[in-house]
Structures are given as structure tokens and as C-alpha cells.
Amino acid sequence: MQRLPVITAFGGFNPAGRSSFHRGYRRLVLDKLGAAERTDVLSDLAALMGLRRGAEAAGPLDAALEQQVLNGTLVRELEKRFYDYRSCHYHQPAELSNGDGFTFEMAARQLPEPLPEDWQVESLGDGRVRVRCSGLSVMLDSYREISVASAGQLPTGFEPGEEYNSRFHPRGLQLAILGASDAVQSLGIDWETVVAAAGPEKISVYASSAMSQLDPYGNGGLLQSRLRGNRVSSKQLALGLTSMPADFVNAYVLGSVGTTGAVAGACATYLYNLRAAVEDIRSGRARVAVVGAAEAPLVPEVVDGYTTMGALANLDGLRKLFPGEIDYRRASRPFGENCGFTLGEGTQWTILMDDALALELGATIHGAVANVFVNADGTKKSISAPGPGNYLTVARAMAEARAIVGEESLRRRSFVQAHGSSTPQNRVTESAIFDRLAGAFGIERWPVCAVKAYLGHTVSAASGDQLITSLGIFSRGILPGITTIDRLADDVHHGNLDISLEHTEREPESLDVAFLNSKGFGGNNATATVLAPHVAERMLAKRHGAAALTDYRKRNEAASEQSAAYDSRASRGELNAIYRFGEGLVDESAIEISSAEMTLPGYPSVTLPDTNPFDDMT
Template identity: 55%
Template sequence: MARLPVITGFGGINPAGRSSFHHGYRRLVLDALPESKVQRTLQSLAALMGRSVHDRDDILNHTLIRKIERDWFDTEAIPCNRHMPLAPAEEAVSFVTRARNLPETLPESWTVTEVEKGRVRVDMRGVSDFLVQTTRTSEVRAAGQLPSGFDPAALYPSRNHPRGLQLAIYGASDAIQSVGIEWQALLSAVRPDQVGVYASSAMAQLDDNSFAGLLSARHSGKRVTSKQLALGLADMPSDFVNAYVLGNIGSTGPSLGACATFLYNLRAGVQDIRSGRARIAIVGAAEAPINPDVIDGYATMGALATDAGLMKLDGTDRLSEADYRRACRPFAENCGFTIAEATQFVVLMDDELALEQGAMIYGSVPDVFINADGYKKSISSPGAGNYLTVAKAASLAREILGDTALRERSFVQAHGTGTPQNRVTESHILNEVAKAFGIGSWPVAAIKAYLGHTISSASGDQLAATLGVWAEGILPGIATVSRFADDIHTSNLSLSQAHREIDCDIALLNSKGFGGNNATATAFSPAATRRLLEAKHGKRVLAQWQAKEEAVAVEAARYDDKAISGTANVIYRFDHQVLSGEELTLSDTEISLPGYAQPVSLAVETPYADWLNKV
């Protein structure tokens, strides 16, 4: 029978805080929660930020979108080099320097003479090019930064890892521990090759410990290190989780799809579980793009909300009045997206394993749909593909849960970037699909209003927030908006600035990635998932699962308590039970590995068996 991919754990961090146990989601809707949950959320943030829970205003002011903080980098004094051609005012310019500082190839206009051992005099005639160290001011000063004071590098021996990989270690560790079942116990329940890890970044690693350092080293007079190239690769989040968190020898399948990257990875995990190739899938993404060069690139494209753009929107010429908290304004008059950093991971199991293990069930993902745009005028412009993905996701939901459920008990997590083009194109897509399926007033959320755009992790943010909606029954409003734009399509959509109570079983997570990477996931609530499981397995099996699940929930809550108290450890196992290959026991039917309870079967199913009878 078909296998349903069930969400049994999730974790990570974004500008709202830690994702597991809905803490990050609750930061988005804090003003709609009872005080007991508000305090729990503040405790979680205080632990991350190294602050007292009583510093409420300080905690809130240093989460979500805000002005880039100086301890990250100074937006008003970004180091750079200025190209400066110099010519002597007289016959020559002379200076003295160390011989080792001379370039390998001397300019033709230079004459070099030794003045003493190790020191030389340079006489420069004619024009020479120099780079002069200076600083520049960024035209973009808003970003979705992680909570102030949170430092993933301090949580484990990070050894100069790029920040994106530090985040991946934290996110995967948080998700694994949120399950409430020891990883070794889960691993003992399946063959080791029935575990898959599907995680990546979209832009690769771009700080000084990775590609940025590699590409700039020689230009800035430094040396390339042995790690910068290797650790810069976009697949490294999967590699690090396999090697240092899980010890995974099963499938690994990092996928890239620009802003839809998390959903690309999710589809790979969902398909492997549905096919039986995997019974456990760890799906995630990690992105750390808040650095001056990346911001400069997006700003030059005209994609980011600049200070000047924000001031124009608010009708002021005073920089001090730029409202950085409202930099991202989905479906309103806006001027660009707001860049942000995050990592998100989910743990999927097939339905049978989840029930056997008594795993908590946060929801399920029956499928993810991906379509390109066809021929394009510009690589960054939208196209037809997203109409296909949204319509397919809606059709699947109707096929499984019925027409009434889709029309009356579904909502959309919009891509909602906060750009003028997105507000028109995405609203048209959602509105037309709603019309086609008879949805009169489709609730739409756009959480980038709070978090900014975390690139590869953006749809992971959507999924984490969706699990929170099902837990609390509150759909986050688009609170940064004063009024919605006149040019958007809303005849069959329901957009709100205020938080709304909602009781839904279906969520569509939508991503419109740069380059035509469109993806939409269909996700079902815990209640709808349980109804499906009962229909497949029967009430007796569900009752047995529920009895086991209570104990698992207690263990998971213990991890949450430790995390809130600041005593939870990040899983990082460097040089731990390393296998060289000589320890393996091989036969022509299976391979046994030390440390793994079950062997790897070599019985490979082939879809071509029927062909052989005709050969």
C-alpha cells in the first residue's frame, strides 16, 4: 500500500527564534497568545540570546526584521578598496618598502634598487594602478537577522566552519532531538540504507571561511586556505549532517532550486518515502546570506528594499524615520524583499514506522509539485510554472480530503516576497486557482513580513509556521502592511493585516524561485493525517500508537525544557566511530556494519524483471 510521509519532528532557527515546539511561530503571533505561552516563548528566546527573560522589550526588539546590528557588520563603514590610478606630479615618485612586499611581476614604470638587506627603493615613472583601503555605506540596512546574541559557532567545536554550516548543524540537531526518540533506537528499527538526508543551501557558503574568502584572498593580499573551497559547496549542509550529526550511510540527495530549495529537498524526501527507498528522511536547508557583498549584489539588481525606497514609501526624507521593522510589505505598496538568514529541518517517517515507534505526528506531506516557466524574457521574471504547481497541489488536496475540505478548510502560505512584481503575479496565480476550484475566500498568509527572505530556507519557514498554525489555530496577519495595493488580485482571496483564528486541515506552501524554480507543497494537519492513518490501519492500531506516543511526547518535552534552560547540547560527533571499510562484513546478499543493528540488504528490486522473460 502507499506510504504517507509523516512529519515526526522539526527544528531550526530563523529571526523569530528556535523552530521546534513552535517557539519561532509563537513569536510571530505573540500578541494573540495567552500570557503563559508568551512567557514560554520569551524563555526560549532568552536562552538563545543570553538575556534575562525579564528583558522583554530588549528581546522583542532584537528579533525579526530590524536594522543590521553593528556586531555583525557596520552598514555605515563597510571595508572596501578603491581603484586609484596614480601618476607622479614630477619626474618620479619614490618610496621604500620590504622586498617581499613587491609584486611578482613589476610594472614597467617601476625601477627597483636595494637600499639594505630586505628593503628596496622604488622609483615610479608614469601611471600605476593602486587599490586604496576605504569604507562605503550600504544602501540597505534592514535584514532578518537571527536573535541577537545567538552564536551557533559557540555551541560546538566549529573549527572555522562557514556560518551556513554552523546553522545546519544546529537545525538538524534541534529537529532530531525534537522527535523524542533516541536516534540510535530509530536507526535500529530500519536498515541503515533506509535513511535519507536531503539538505542544501541555494547560494552555497559565502563568508570568509568559504567561497567569499576563496575568491577574495589573492585580491586582498591574503592566502587561500585548504577548507575554503571544500566547505563552500552548496551540498555541504547534507554532508555535515551525514558526517557529524547522524553518521548516515543511507541516501543523500541535496537539491537546489533558488528560493524553492527547501521544497526541492522536501520533494526528494517525500518521493523516497512514498517509493519505499527511505523510511526516515531528514529534510532541510540552511542559508547565511547577510553579508555586504550579497546585499550589494541583490541591491544592484534592484531586488532589495533600500533605505531610499523605504523613505519614499513612507513619505519622508529623513533616514532616521526609515521603518526597518516594516521593510518587507507583501501584497502592499512595496520596494523590494528583505534578505534574511535561517535553517530549517524536518524529520519525515513513513506512516507505518511512525505508528510503530509511537512518534508524534505534526502533520503529513503527500506530495510536492515542481514546474519550470518555459521560455523567458528575463531569467528573473515570473512565468507559467507556478500556476501549474499551485493548481496541482490544490487538486491533490481535493482528491484526498475532498472538495469541501479544499474549499472550506484550506489556506495558503504565499511566497510573498514584498516586491512590486511578486504582489501582482502571485496574487493572480492564487486568485485564479481559487476561482477554478470554487474557493470563495482563500485565506493567505505571508510570513516574510516578519522574517524576511531566507532564500533556501524560506519554504522551511513556511512549513514550521504552518505546523504552528495547526497547533494554535492562529493564522499570522500581514502586520507590516497599512493597506493592500490596488493592483493585486483578491476577488477570491482573503488577506488580513490582523491575526485570524482558523481551523483548517490543508495548507499549500508556495515558492516562486529565481530562474523559474516554482514549487508548491500540499501539507495536511495532524487531525487530517490521523483520519487518513485510521482509514488505512484501523482504530486498534491508532490506539496502540497513541499509548506509545504519550511517552515519546514526555521525552520530547524534556529536550524542550533543556533547550529553554540553556542546557541542551547540539549533536556534533567529529571523528566518531569512523568506518574505513575493513570493518564491514560482506556477502552476496547483505553487508553488515559495526554500530548498525540491521544489515544492508543487496536484494535490489528491478522494474525491468518482466522484460527478462521476453529476452
Template identity: 50%
Template sequence: MTSSLPVVIGMGGINAAGRTSFHQGFRRIVIDKINAQAREETFVGLASLMKLVTLKGSQLVDQQGEIVAANEVEAKFGQQIIAGTLIRKIEKNHFDVDATHWHQKMHVRPIDKTITFELRAKELPHPLPHAWQVTDLGAGKVSVEIPEHLTISHDAYRDNPIKAAGQMPTGFEPGALYNSRYQPRGLQATIFAATDAIRSTGIEWDAILDKISPDQVGTYSASVVGQMQQEGLGGLLKSRLSGSRVSTKQLALGLNTMSTDFINAYVTGNVGTTFSSSGACATFLYNLRSAVQDMQAGRIRVAVVGSAEAPVTQEVIEGFGNMSALANEEGLKKLDKSDKANHRRTSRPFGENCGFTIGEGAQFVVLMDDALAMEMGAKVMASVADVFVNADGYKKSITAPGPGNYITMAKSVALAQTIVGKESLQQRSFILAHGSSTPQNRVTESLIYDRIATSFDITNWPVAAPKAFVGHTIGPASGDQMAMALGVFSDNIMPGVTTIDKVADDVHNNRLNIATEHWHCEDMDVAFINSKGFGGNNATAVVLSAKVTLAMMAKRYGEQAMQDYQQKLTLVEQAQDTYRQRANQGEFDIIYKFGEGLLDENSIDITDDSLSFNEFKHKIGLPTTNPFDDMV
């Protein structure tokens, strides 16, 4: 029995490196290794994203209204673009790391017999403390005398020990691109990322729905921390304590399923599968696994898969910081023997390091089964053979690493060898490491790779680590790894860990190639996307290159079918190029259908074998056979 092959036909999103579609973010990371044309396109795209230039008519103009030619963008804005992307000092649109707001407790005692003050009568607490003596002063004011000590909280500011994060490019505000209606930043990024992914396919969403039953679509997504901004759980938790009211939206918008729900309700109008799974740092892969399994089983034919997270808040950073998980100022100064921390190099996977760096982002892929991809002429970027998930078993600490990642990596490498063969595995595969930049991770993760490499006789195994550049985005972190994998497949550039001077001495590096500079590689066949999540949430995905995927499809469908596919692909690539040019000029055509295209429930035609909707071309079939007929 053959399985459908889940093909990646589009990817979109945003992180500290920029837009994901057409490898803009990847090319920002390896900017010094790409050719002149790609470099110019990358700078133009980032300048538009960061609002340094805008499209006026058919020309780019800067903020002063002066025309800027594409080949002038780097000279005029290059340093600003470089400084405003990747990991950097936390910008004040998040919070002020040099003067972080908090409430300081003060224990006030009377100097004489009482503490005396005046206030408006309506500001008195309820119930009134029994020792307070209140005198009415008229005009709505009262005098209060307190004959005992009083504990109060007062606005204060502190120097935050953690000052760097992987932030979306300076000036980019996803909520400004559509009517975001006071939505949390993570959900704003979701709308942008899902749009970017769908637009990048070069195929209109309605054209896909015309080919399949509407229940053959799936959306798979989640966040981990939830939406911790004021508009979400952050506001819900602190509103009353800070003297504000809880809104009607904060609880609902804070749920970690909301990225899935927003895509269904406002982007795709999906009535098929909806799924949200949180697996700590492996969340993207957990959702990818469910989509891949559903597609291989024939339950869905198209999927939007991803994750979104906006954790650059003082509360989330303090939470991780108090666990000693994040790189802080003192630790970085000590590593560099300097009196000043280097905020560009806070994340140092597999080098001498002192903790990870938080990041924000949203990453989504569009999957399509191979038969439908052939029929529609979809552009093949890669395919996902499988995703393996295993836990760690008994452990002393919930955050400690364990054996589960040995299982996921070993299964993945073994599967890849059965598909592409030993030579391809040994010479043309690479790893997108979890690479969190903690002292414990660099030892434990490298040991796994080294032992797996020994077992499969792999030497000089390339290892890349996206978190060195974009930080740890938590839920979408393995989506950042997927974006880098697709970039390597496309451009044949292997990113080095350029934030370290050398690989740490305790890293198990005998069979690994952890470079400290970017380097040109040959065509790669297989990428292993690995994630070691808090709590024992281990996952590894086997991603096959476009070259390998197309060869597999040619074997399954034959030469004539591939020729027909290539003819359809020409039109798709033209549509992709149109979106690519518009996106590079800051025109993203955001999909946000708030209150649009609502289905008329009263018009649903229901029979004993199907449901029909006026809004969809194809019916939804109902089960008509007993899957357990051998048991009844």
C-alpha cells in the same frame, strides 16, 4: 496499490524569529495573540537563546549573575528581545552598513617627474613593472621611482544603501554551542537546526536505526548561494586579492552540498540516501519533494530534510541590490514619505513595496513513513501528501515569473480536494505564500491564487507571508513557510501581514484573505506552501494537518492499532517535553560527532544478497530480482 504517507514527526531550526522547535519562532511572530503561558515560555526561550539569561543549577540568572524568575523575564528583557528578533538593522557582527568596507581605486599621477616612495624589498611586486626604478636602501628596504601614472586600491568605507535583514536573534551564535572548527555560519546553523529537529521528535536516533535497515534513512538538503563567509567561498574568492592566503578548507566548506554532508558525517552517521538539490528560493521544497517521493516508493523510511543559508554578507547583499531586487533606504523613505527608513518594515508582501529583504536561517524536518510512526509512537505534527515542481518554459528574462506556478498550485489544490474533500478545501485550507515583497510578485502571485480560487470555488482564502517577519532566507525560505504552517495547525492563529497598512491596489484580492493583523482561526486541514524561485523554479507542497493525518492513519490501521499507538506516544511526548524545557533554558545538547562512531570498513560482511556492519543491528539487502524480467 497504497503509498506510504510521509509524516512530519519533528521540525527544528533557526531564523530571525528564533528557534523553530515547539513553535518558538512562530509564537514570536504572533506574540500578541498567544496565551499568557505560551507568551512566558516564548520570552524565556528567546532570552536563553540570546544569552540574556543562562541556567545556573536549576535557576536562570542574568549576565550580572542575578536570579531571574521565568515570569520576570518579559518585564526585564522583553523590549530587548523584541528589538533583537525579526527583521531589523543589520548588526555589526555581519558588517557595518553605515561604513561598509571596500577597496577604492585611485589613479595616481606624478606631480614632478616621478612618484617616489619607500617600502620593504619583499613587498615589491613580481614581476617588477618595467618602468619602476628601484634603489636598494639597505636593511631590507628599497626606494621606488615611477615615471608614469599608478593605479592602486585603497581601503575605503561607504554608506550602504541596504541596511536591514532578517538575522538570527541578537546574541545567538550557533558556532559557540559546539567545537565548530572555523566553519562557515551556514554550516554552524545546519548543525544546530538538524539537532533541534531530531531532538524535537522525542525519539533517540539510535532507537530509530534499531527498527530499520541503515540504508532506509535519507538526508536531503542544500544551500543556494553557498557559504559566503570568510571560512567558505567568500574567503576563497577574495583572499588573494586582499593579500591573504586561501585556506585548505574554504573551497570544500563553500559547496552547496555541505549541509547534507555535515548532517551525514557529524549528526546522524547516515549510510543511506544522500541528496542535494538547489532550486533557488524553492530549494527546501525541491529536497522535500525527493524525500517524499523516495518514502512513498518505499526506498526510505526516515528522512532529515531541509536547507541552510547565511547570506547576510555585503557581497551577497550588493549582488541582489544591484539587481534592484532588495528594498533600499531611498525606496523605503519614498514609500513612507519620511526622511527615515523603518528597518522593521522593510519586507511588505502584497503591500506597497520596493523589494525583498535578505534573511538568514536553517530549517529541517524529520519525516517518517506512517507505518514506522505508528510502530514507534511518533508525535504527528502533519504529513506531506506531495510536492509539485514545474518550470516556466520560454521566457525573456531568467528572473521573470512565468506559468509554472499555475501548474504547481493547480495540481496541489486538486490533490488536496481528492484527499480532504471540497468542503475542507474551501473552508479549512490556507496558503503560505512566497510573498517576496517585490512589486512584480504581489501582482503575479496573487493573480495565480485568485484564478485558482475561482476555478475551485474558494472564497476568502487565507494567505500568510512569513517573509514579512524573517526576510527571504533563499534556500530555507519554504522551510520558514513550513514552520509557519505547523504553527497555524498547532495554535489556530493565522499570521497577518502586519508590516503593511493595506493590501496594494494592484493585488488580485477578490477571493483572498490577506489580513493586516493576526487573527484566530478554526482548525485548519490543509496548508499550501508555495515558492516562486529565480529562474523558473516553482514548487508547491500539500501539507495535511495532524488532525487529518491521524484520521487517515486510523482508517488505514484500525481502532486497536491507534490505541496501541497512543500508549507509545505518551512516552515520546514525555521525552519531547524534557527537550522542550531544556531548550527553553538554552541547553540544546548539540549533536556533533566529529571523528566519533567511525565505521570499520574491514569488518563489513559481504554476501551475494546483503551487507552486514558491526555498528548496525540490521543488514542492508542487495537486489535479488530483475526489475526488467519482462524485457529479458
């Protein structure tokens, strides 16, 4: 009997705002919400953006403030808080020469080592020297336009580093702290209670970034320091590692001594980490698994790299799509006429438990992850080109979902979260996969969503965006349409698909399964099968019985009340991020050890293995 990994909490931040309690999702479908719900979404965002705080946070916004909130969310023109794309600093190399040579003065401590052969140096005293030389190789400060002007940015005014003592932390790790904290507080159960029930050795954390931390506080500063005349700091190398989102959350949010890992798979990174978590819970290796990703790629060097590859929607391409004034909010255009993807920043986190533990603790069940399938592409002509592996991942996910929920649910009660990167190649290849497999499985109008239209491509966190949006769809029943395009591109395959250009409302319980699809550079293909909460509860009732579900619902009341209290505080701008730097350090000399168990101060005892897993072989 395999355990079912159920989703008991989720949180994070992206261009739509805070993820917990479906708030970011509701920003995507704002136009379909009633007046009260719309006001609630906008007032929460206004608080997050620092426009209203405390007791003044609730209530309707005036027209000007509402427009300010709308303009400061989702994909939009790049803000100068990152860099000025119109005039971005760089160094222009130059060779200076003069027939009579050069003479100049400088501080003696600034002399290069070794001195160039043609330099003649004369001391002037007071630490100054005069230099004569025949020519100079120099780097001149210069500025030029970066041809990419749109991005999915955190809401304007929201700076994650201001929410806790984040000194010297790269932006990606600031995001990780806040995102994981949001998920943990939305759980509605004290983390110490979870650890006591599961056991400290039965908790897994799987999280990473795909590209490491590339701003000046991480690998960006590390690699630039010598050429910029700076010193490498003691933190840049360590904080630049792709494993740091998991490491930070283990150390400063959870205080976990359980299993940890950081799986990287380009754009499929979140699903790769989710797969590790699902396997842990299904096999019984873990009873709780925290899954996350954090990416902050809005730095000039990353944009330069993707631009040189021809992957991003640049100004020339957008001018062709918008002959008059460029509409930066519609730069990300999955399955329409497009010219490249749009980078975004964000972090997403989910907390999974095995079904029995979730019932025992009364944790809210938002859905379940049945499985995550991963396949490579085989022989490739280009590392960035798509290949056949995604056919396998989608087909395997569909076939297993059919076995779990039945033919009818697959055909009429499922939907797809497309990778939908907004490149000309993706719109053809991914739509062909969905269309052909829908036909093979007898699906006539398979709903396809593509949330990158609103959020941009958050790289490692991209499939986390898909997952969080799917949980919102299960709760609210509104499938986000691709509203950034006017029509599907002519080369999109859609004979068996329903790629809607407007939001579509369904009864929440009419949707049973979501498929999350990701296609990463290098042949990193992954597809996850996510079950709706009503499907998960039906499965739990069959395994544990109706009486157990009744008792569970009573226990869930306290968790729901505690999580709602957090949501209320957060909506006033009081995120109260969990950051336990240096708190609760374990005194290693106080560890109690025997051959049967080990007890760390402050943690429940850990029973050591005493069975032979290879009994039939030894």
C-alpha cells in the same frame, strides 16, 4: 499502496528564534497569546539570546528586558555584527602620477612578480629595498554606505558558532548543525533506535543552500583571497559547496550511511529537497527522510548583487514608504505598497517517516506532506521574471488535495502560505494566481499568509519557514496576518482571497490543508500540500485500524516525555548541539561482506538487492 510521509519532528533557527515546539511560530503571533504563553515564549528567547540562562531563564521578564527581546528578533535594522551598512569597507582604484616620479621603500619580500617595467629597485640591506617609478596603480581603503539597511537576523546575541566547536565553519554550516540537531533532539526517540527500525540504507538526507557559503570561511574567502593578498585555505572550497548542509548533517549529526542529496532551486530550494524526500517515502525507497536548508546571505557582496538587480528594499525606496522615520521592522511588506524584498538568515529541518514506521516507533505526528509539485516557466524574457509554471504547481496541488480530503476541506478548511516576497511584481503575479485558481475551484475567501513579513527572505530555507509556520497554525489555530502593511496595494488581486492584515484565530481542527508556494529565480516554481495532524491520523486509522492507533498513542507517551525534556533544557539555553566530529569512525577492514548482505560495524545489516526490477523486459 503508497506510504504516507508523516512529519515526526522539526527544528531550526531563524529571526523568530528556535523552531522546535512551535516556539518561533509563537513569536510571530505573540500578540494573540495569553500571559503565561507569552511569558514562556519571551523567556525562551531571552535564554537563546544569552540574556538569562539556567535556573534564571524561566519566569516573567521585566519591561526593559522584554523590550530588548522584542527589539532583537524578526526583521529589523541590520546590526553591526555583520557589517556597518553606513560605512562598509571596499577598495577604491586609483592611478597615482608625479612628473618627477616616485621613490619609496618597502620589504623585499613584498615586491611584485614580475616587476613592472618602469621600476628601479635598489637593495638597502636587512630585507629592505628602495623603489623608483614613474607612477602607481593602487587600491585605496575606502568606505561607503550600502543602501540596504534592514534584514531578518537571528536573535541578537545568539551566535550559532558558539554552541559547538565550529572552528573555520561558514555561518551557514553552523546553522545547519544547530538546526538539524534541534530537529533530531525534538524527535524524542534515540536516533540509533530509528536507524535500527528503518535500516541504515532506508534513511535519506536531502538538504542544501541555494547560494553556497559566501562568507570568508567558504566561497567568499576563496574568491577574495588572491585579490586581498591572502592564501586560500584548505577548507574554503570544500565548505563552500551547496551540498555541505546535507554533508555536515550526515557526517556530524546523524552518522548516516543512507541516501544523500542536495537539490537547489533558488528560492524554492527547500521544496525541491522536500519533493525528493516525499518521493523516496511514497515509493518505499526510504522509510525516514531528513529535509533541510541553511542560508546565511547577510554579507555585503550578496547584498550588492541583489541591490544591483533592483530586488531589495533599499533606503530610497523605504523613505518613500515612510516619509518621516524609516520603520525597519516593516520593511518586508508582502501584498502592500512595497519596494523590494528583505534578506534573512535561517535554517529549517524536518524529519519525515513512512506511516507504518511512525506508528511502530510511537513518533509524534505533526502533519503529513502529501506531495510537492514542480513546474518551470517555459520561454522567459528575463531569468528573474515570473512565468506560468506557478499556475500549474498551485492547480495540481489543489486538485490532488481535493481528491485526498474532499471538496469541502479544500474550499473551507485550507489556507495558503504565499511566497510573498514583498516586491511590486510578486504582489501582482502571485495574488493573480491565487485569486484565479480560488475562483476556478469555488473558493470564496481563501486565507493567505506571508511569513516573510516577519522573517525576511531566507532564500533556500524560505519554504521551510512556511512549513514550520503551518505546523504551528495546525497546532495553535492562529493564522499570522500581514501586520507590516496598513492596506493591500491597489494592484493586488483579492476578489476570492482573504489576505488579512491582522492575526486570525480558528479552531485548530477547522484547518485541514496548507499549501506552501514558492517562486524562485529562473522559473523554479514549487507548491507543497501539507495535511494537518488530525487529517493524517484519520488516514492512518483507516489504513491501520483503531486498535493500531490506540497502541501507537501508548508508545508515543515515552517519545513525548523525552522530547519535552529536551525543550525544557533548550529553554534554559542548553541546546547541547549534536556534533560528532571524528566519533564512531567505521573500520572499513571490519566490514562483513557476502553476496546477500553487508554489515558495517555499528550499523544493522543491509540486505543487497536480489530481484530484477525489469523482470518483464529481460
